[in-house]
Amino acid sequence: MSDRSEVSREKNPGIFASAIEYLVDCGQRSVLFLDVMRKRGVQYREHLAETAPHVLDYSxxxxxxxxxxxxxxxxxxxxxxxxxxxxxxxxxxxxxxxxxxxxxxxxxxxxxxxxxxxxxxxxxxxxxxxxxxxxxxxxxxxxxxxxxxxxxxxxxxxxxxxxxxxxxxxxxxxxxxxxxxxxxxxxxxxxxxxxxxxxxxxxAGVRGQNPMRYLGGLLGGSWLTALYSDLGGGKFDGAWLVQNFESMNPSNTLWTKQYNVYANVDTEAERYLEFERWWGGHVNLNAAEIQFIVDELFVGxxxxxxxxxxxxxxxxxxxxxxxxxxxxxxxxxxxxxxxxxxxxxxxxxxxxxxxxxxxxxxxxxxxxxxxxxxxxxxxxxxxxxxxxxxxxxxxxxxxxxxxxxxxxxxxxxxxxxxxxxxxxxxxxxxxxxxxxxxAMGENSPEDTRRFVTAARVSEINLAAYRSFVQPWVKAMMAPQYAEFLRNLHPLRLQYDLFGDDNPATRTVAEAADNIRDHRKPAARNNPFLALQESYSKSVVSALDAWRDLRDATSESLFLAIYGSPALQAAVGVDPNSAPASRPKMTEEHRRALDTRIKELKSKIEHGGLRDCMIRGLLYVGMARGMVDERSLEALRRVRLNDRSSRLSLPQFKTLVREQFFMLLLEPDASLNAIPKLLPKSVEDRRHGFAVIRDVLSASAEISGESARRLRKIAQLFGVDEKGEGGVPAGRKAKAS
The missing domain is CATH 3.40.50.1820 (Alpha/Beta hydrolase fold, catalytic domain)
Known part of the structure; x- marks a missing residue:
């Protein structure tokens, strides 16, 4: 708990006393905040020095x-x-x-x-x-x-x-x-x-949101990825990916994350350092890896x-x-x-x-x-x-x-x-x-055509870079220079600047220890704290407004540039064509599907009590349009206590799927076959129907269409709705 939360005031001490109190608190928090930044820099170097750095909370x-x-x-x-x-x-x-x-x-x-x-x-x-x-x-x-x-x-x-x-x-x-x-x-x-x-x-996305999907097109495609990989001596610095994430929310990156530590430095330091240990653990990728990701996935x-x-x-x-x-x-x-x-x-x-x-x-x-x-x-x-x-x-x-x-x-x-x-x-x-x-939103055909155009432009620009620029960049990039540039990345630099190697931070640790022994946080009702919070909110609002303007501008530029019929035609995209259709079902899969359908239909009149129970359960359950974990747990307990040979989970899964597809393919034939498959034992049929009823009622009352279907299953099983009765189910019990 924050020390500030333990401070109470009987009355307002006056504006002058409040100002002095706030200035003392502010000064102490500033030093403690710098110490947190120093610890972050030390932690960063220690983490990178590990052979296999990770943040798992387990052995x-x-x-x-x-x-x-x-x-x-x-x-x-x-x-x-x-x-x-x-x-x-x-x-x-x-x-x-x-x-x-x-x-x-x-x-x-x-x-x-x-x-x-x-x-x-x-x-x-x-x-x-x-x-x-x-x-x-x-x-x-x-x-x-x-x-x-x-x-x-x-x-x-x-x-x-x-x-x-x-x-x-x-x-x-x-x-x-x-x-x-x-x-x-x-x-x-x-x-x-x-x-x-x-x-x-x-x-995929909706207009006015998700601006990151426009980034590849606005940068001219993946040629920039190849350039950064070449400047890294064949390795791509993962810090660039992290920077993309950070740029999505500048108010949090530039202000809120640090301000929250400064404003609550007595309680937030440990949580902040714990997260920064992972967030600052930048890793590298091979040039071929990141190029595949960008070309095949992000842009393509x-x-x-x-x-x-x-x-x-x-x-x-x-x-x-x-x-x-x-x-x-x-x-x-x-x-x-x-x-x-x-x-x-x-x-x-x-x-x-x-x-x-x-x-x-x-x-x-x-x-x-x-x-x-x-x-x-x-x-x-x-x-x-x-x-x-x-x-x-x-x-x-x-x-x-x-x-x-x-x-x-x-x-x-x-x-x-x-x-x-x-x-x-x-x-x-x-x-x-x-x-x-x-209903969540999807691209219009015109927007999809814009992304297709951006992908074509990316291919052209990448080919041009590889032909005319890449050989020169690779020739002048020695491994030592690549490492030097990597260390100068802004995200890496911010950790090093506050580390112990900086002479300006060497006295911070001692000063912070002294302040902790004499900490005097301002009272929660100090008016200058409220003013501080108000200022923070105004900074956040300004940065959010800039983000919204940037995103709106980016979207407008992308839509205008790649929506141009002239550009589309120039890169081989027909401005009047429909977007590419979804992949077609292969002939191999279609033949396998036809074979499987024939096989399932041939199994409709084969099976026993277990098959009838699952078939009946699925038939009634389909009316609900949902599966509740309580019903599955009830069914699991039945499976574990099965009086006959117990099915393994994969066998049970196969059984459920086969019965489900039979009901989809031939619903009437599947139901009409139930009486032929049931055992003659009245007790077994009662038990089977009781399982169906108990599993269904485990999650909700059986009513409406579900109740009508359950009555149908009761007739097919030759019992009444309570599972009683013993007239053998015969051919008269037909599915409607």
Missing amino acids: IELVADGRKFPRPVNYALVRIAPPANVELDPKRRPFVVVDPRAGHGPGIGGFKADSEIGVAMKAGHPCYFIGFLPEPIPGQTIEDIARAEGEFLKQVIALHPDAEGKPCVIGNCQAGWAVMMLASIQPDLFGPIIVAGSPLSYW NKLAAGRIKTSDGKVVDLRNIRSPIVVFCSKGDNITPPQQALGWILDLYEDVDEIRSYGQTIVYTVHETVGHLGIFVSGGVARKEHSEFSSNIDLIDVLPPGLYEATFEAKSDQTANADFASGQWVMRCERRTLDDIR
């Missing part, structure tokens, strides 16, 4: 070192040691967190106890972390990293042979697209995938379009992913807004039926306010969204294919079967259509 054990692979990379797989009060269940699927390499060092996914790793371990899951070293291996590529991560996942799977399901993989920010690319190439390695704050559709937007190929000719098609995909984004995220996190779904699929045709399950959730970094480091987000995803990952894994939105309702005394829901929230997966995503 780790090295499992695999990517530097020793045939194609070496600067990545490693580590096992997270659980805290003393956490017990892991070896049969629960492991979680693997992949950290973003976006200019900062590794560890953000386990930055705090309340983190993605923390909540997963609390749910009993073994946890692993894929991080990286500050310096890339010469010659490593994005494809090399993806294949290395595939090897890491193979090792995790081998370490957990008894786990029910493949690893759940979390990709934060830039790691999200890397995980999705790997999952499209090697889908068999993955359980559910969680992509948090990850930009997958880089052109080729991932969602299915236009990226591996070195052996494989197309990176996100529709090949077979694992459920959970997309977590926020309206408060100005780096990866919901449109960029979800737009790839519109780029790839015509409708939900096409999503189902690929056997795909996509679950998304949209936070209302949290910012980009809050998705990974906010304790409130970890305790709610990430905790619910971790606790209900098996629920997500067995969801029937389709598009869902995850919603969360706080538990209360009125929550039915509250013990069936883990944590303090009840998670529901509600059925959605592509129109729900379109």
Whole structure:
């Protein structure tokens, strides 16, 4: 608690006394603030001096070192040691967190106890972390990293042979697209995938917002990336990426972040230094890596379009992913807004039926306010969204294919079967259509054509730079000069200027220690503190106004320049053409789909009580349009206590999917077949129907269309709605 909060005044001491009190407080805070900046500089140098710097809040054990692979990379797989009060269940699927390499060092996914790793371990899951070293291996590529991560996942799977399901993989920010690319190439390695704050559709957005998507076009494309890489001697300084993030919110970068420490220096120093340890841990990328990212993803937007190929000719098609995909984004995220996190779904699929045709399950959730970094480091987000995803990952894994939105309702005394829901929230997966995503905003055809034009201009400018300028830049850039320029980067320089190497800061530590012993904070009701806060707000308002003007101007320039029919025609874009259509379904997939449909139809009249129970449960549940975690927990308990041979989770998932598709393909035939598949035992049929009824009632009262469908299932099972009666179900029980 702040010392200021402990200071009380019986009465107003007068304006002169208040001024003296404030000046003393202000002077002391200024010295303490400089000491915090000094500590930040010292911390920065100590962090960079570490061989494998990270900010994980856990003990780790090295499992695999990517530097020793045939194609070496600067990545490693580590096992997270659980805290003393956490017990892991070896049969629960492991979680693997992949950290973003976006200019900062590794560890953000386990930055705090309340983190993605923390909540997963609390749910009993073994946890692993894929991080990286500050310096890339010469010659490593994005494809090399993806294949290395595939090897890491193979090792995790081998370490957990008894786990029910493949690893759940979390990709934060830039790691999200890397995980999705790997999952499209090697889908068999993955359980559910969680992509948090990850930009997958880089052109997507709405006018008046998301100005970062215009940056590539306004800079003339990716030639500048190549120039900075050449000036870095073949390495790209990640500090430039961090600077892009900081420029998005100048009021926070230039004022609020530092002012908050100055104004509350007695309480905020530790939290500030903890965050700056990660924020200032700048790392480097190879020129080839960053060029791929900018050309193929940021400017080219080729991932969602299915236009990226591996070195052996494989197309990176996100529709090949077979694992459920959970997309977590926020309206408060100005780096990866919901449109960029979800737009790839519109780029790839015509409708939900096409999503189902690929056997795909996509679950998304949209936070209302949290910012980009809050998705990974906010304790409130970890305790709610990430905790619910971790606790209900098996629920997500067995969801029937389709598009869902995850919603969360706080538990209360009125929550039915509250013990069936883990944590303090009840998670529901509600059925959605592509129109729900379109409602968040999307580009017009004209705007999409502008981005296509910007991508063409980028290709032309990059080719010109490589032909006429790059040879000269490379020839004059010695490694020592590149390192000198890297150290002069403004973001790096701000840490060094306040370090102990600066003679002006050497006396600050001693003065700060003396001030702490004689600290005299001003009273909270001091009028000059109110004046200080008012001034701070005016600075923030001015910087925000400048940001809004800058963003509006940038958008207008981009739209005007790349909307020019003359420029479009000059770079080979037809000003009257429609934007490129979504990737077509391949003939190979269509043949496989036709074969699968025939196979499923042939299975409609095969099975037993278990098949009928799942078929009936799905038929009634479809009327609700959502799946509640309490119903899945009730079903899980039934599965674990099954009197016959117990199904594994993958077997149960297969059963659910097959019955779901049968109902979609041939609803009447699927229902009419139930009486033929049921056992003759009245007791077994009663038990089967009771399970259906109990699972459905675990989350909500059965009413309306659901109740009508349940009565239909009761007739097919030859029982009444209470599960009583014993007339054998026969052919007279026909589906309407």
